[in-house]
Amino acid sequence: MKSLVVHELLGRTVSLFGEKEIVSGTRRLTYRDFHERTCRLASSLKRLGIKKGTVVGVLDANTHRYLELHYALSMVGAVIHTLNFRLPGEDLVYTMVHAGDEWICLSDLFIQSVSPVVSRFKNWIIMSDDETLKIQGAEQCLSHEDLVRDGEFLDGQEKIEENDIYSIFYTTGTTGRPKGIRYRHRDILLGSLQLCHHLALHQTGGRIESSDVLMPLIPFFHIHGWGTVFFGPYMGSKMVLPGRATPSEQVELMKREGVTWLNMVPTQLHMLLEIEDFGNVKIVTGGSALPTGLARRALSRGVRYSLIYGGSDQLGASISVAPEGMTLGTEYSEVWELLRTRMRPIPMVDISIRDEGGNQLPHDGKTIGEIWVSSPWLPEGYYNDPERSREAYPPKHPGWFKTGDLGSFSPDGWLSVADRQKDAVKSGGEWIMTTVLEAILSEHPKVSIAAVIPVPDERWGERPLAIIKPRETVSETELRSFMEEKVLEGRIARFWIPDRFVLVEDIPITSAGKLNKELLRRSYR
């Protein structure tokens, strides 16, 4: 490749790993096939008038066609807008309008969900094996497979620069409309590749090497499947794309294709562990804390893990790795506890713990403050959103992003992420970390999932409330005495014990697979 432009990495991949496979449902492609299809698709997209700067929305699960669009749109210089299929319909349309989508590429998996809004967008491309599939009410409706078939096999059609915008996607805050973030080619490439470089340079559960077989369970709309869209082909690794497979189908696919490495949120891990055959893989997980109980269960099944921390507004920031000299055993031990709870900034990322005024707090491993992040791939702000940009990317501190998360940083460079600032409980002026309480509660054998939220309290300002989805009947007394034990073990202070324990049948999850604390807070206010 001559510059840090996304599709330029394919040249080396094809010449070195041309026969390696991409498996997508029942479809098998080699990287050579994939490259040819992508070039043909690009030439057709160009013929349609899609060019540098055109914004194209894509609504699909993780499939080969979605992967093709990631590279074909790069070839013509268009901006890929990775649409979040977990957003409420109204928010989804908001993002399509806000980003300025001129074309929508729609997978047959999601045709139902967009039918109410078809008339609002003019140009549609249907991603399906069935080339005749159309949607009702669309002014123009083409087929992805037709475009591939009718396109010419040309390479390097357009002059794309690494500072051109490559993609736009939206982060779902718990309040207000989603915020859009646009990344340049070089940002997305560097940010994604540094993840796999970090995972290759260190001993860690999710250690990666080029011979791994990757299955990204993180949807591509989450930072392009946490970078796998790029670092898979970059390493020349076989990729297995699950589409909308159910957990048990995912496990079947893993076994059949020899998958060795996956990414997923803890909720997905929880679901996979329900399936007997799942185990003996390396995973990277994040998006929310990995509870001890879940970590132990995973390890007992041969699942080796790394914890990742980052976000749509900054890309990857840190991943847990073992301290030097520690070996990863097969039993839950100190090193696995460390891999669950603290991380190293990935190479090229600087992290700093700051107070509300932006002053650096001591990196002593104890002081808790807001986590600030700096890296070469940080955007300048949210797209067309100057006010919220100023809040998160403070002009007084150029090159820094305020994550809104609380954490501490040790003198020898370990980051512990404690809580979302707005999720933590401030009781009598002291922070109580709800993630810690949730982790401890999830260790109780009768607890399936636990969420802890702050509720207003006249005396203390706020107090913690625990919401429990039990495995089997459990009493508040049992839970309380379990927490008392943990106080005696020194893991929490007595004042951290929740005032109330509420048992529920289910706990709401956000579109990102996290506990929906905003909804819980509203319900229990």
Place this chain on the structure above:
Amino acid sequence: MKSLVVHELLGRTVSLFGEKEIVSGTRRLTYRDFHERTCRLASSLKRLGIKKGTVVGVLDANTHRYLELHYALSMVGAVIHTLNFRLPGEDLVYTMVHAGDEWICLSDLFIQSVSPVVSRFKNWIIMSDDETLKIQGAEQCLSHEDLVRDGEFLDGQEKIEENDIYSIFYTTGTTGRPKGIRYRHRDILLGSLQLCHHLALHQTGGRIESSDVLMPLIPFFHIHGWGTVFFGPYMGSKMVLPGRATPSEQVELMKREGVTWLNMVPTQLHMLLEIEDFGNVKIVTGGSALPTGLARRALSRGVRYSLIYGGSDQLGASISVAPEGMTLGTEYSEVWELLRTRMRPIPMVDISIRDEGGNQLPHDGKTIGEIWVSSPWLPEGYYNDPERSREAYPPKHPGWFKTGDLGSFSPDGWLSVADRQKDAVKSGGEWIMTTVLEAILSEHPKVSIAAVIPVPDERWGERPLAIIKPRETVSETELRSFMEEKVLEGRIARFWIPDRFVLVEDIPITSAGKLNKELLRRSYR
């Protein structure tokens, strides 16, 4: 770091690995000490008027002061000119004048060698423990240690951009004056870091990880010690700098400091293997072919190797790695033979085999042609040398560099480097690869070093001549029948057998540690 500027990587290194050590002779520094010394040095350099674009020559072996200058000059935006102490005096001065060196930083190790030219340069900084050391005849002569002591501990003094020039160094062709190449900050960083990423992503003898202890034996004037100047601190690895240690002192240092990873040319490997205690390390070697005999001897001592191919005019291009599914054993085997003979382009590098007209030849693993290289860090040409720039960086093929080396590329992406185009023998219109003949001859138990060169021949155009430095007395008949055996084994064609075998007491080596074939060709014409 906010952009791809060299010294910006130190921030993360200090906050994560502040207590890791840099060992330089008898001196021990932590990265924290190193960072403070570097910042103080930079502030003094700035006070002296050294600023963006000032060219500063440095003549030193691999020491901590040289490492400091690599980062301090970055902080003030100056261009570091890494002077080649193996150049003949006249050529060295030529490079200093051609690059426009305004200051010379001179190690006490090299004071003698520059005394004839002191008066030609005005500003000198002496790098020595002895702060009072001066050189005769210098108009201005300061001490590195004084500058460190008197400087202020400031950080981020200047606004440096990643497209600013970071360094200049010269490549020594066998004809004509040395050619200068200037690299930008981002080129040097990306090019260097991709080496360690490649070594971390694959199974290979020189596999690297952050916990390795690095000892660069490649002098810093060779592409900054083949990138170790940057990827050592980037990984936060302990670094052991050998200064001008003899091979036996190097081995002592290795043992004492727990060195696990080194780089070196095959000649250095040859010398280290003479020392009993040397072994059980990982190495990256290159610059010339690794003969089978040497590879076997190394392996029998627990030295695991990777072969690297690249050059000053392009940075790193490829490194040998094991094919997937092959395990590196402890015995010489097929996989070690592959690691000795063929390579994968490093990530972000494209390689192509071309004919004299620049047309791509088949990548069939057999067709031999010139190796062309493309990468994001390729310079535009040689510094102030338009004619030779046009030859090597052809304007008709922008983004490509003609290496002048012959090789082949297999359909599944393996590069075999055969020979320098001008070193190969063209006999009756067919290429004879002198490196192959040298490798085979070095397998003979009575041969220490072998060089093969083309000599003019009336009938065939050219014919190979073998020049042998024997271990013990050996006859031409013995060598000839040894070669005949190799013909029967299918390793070479019969017409490859040299017409003559000349026994000599020593074989001349270039400043880069390679066989000096130019000199040999002149002697035997």
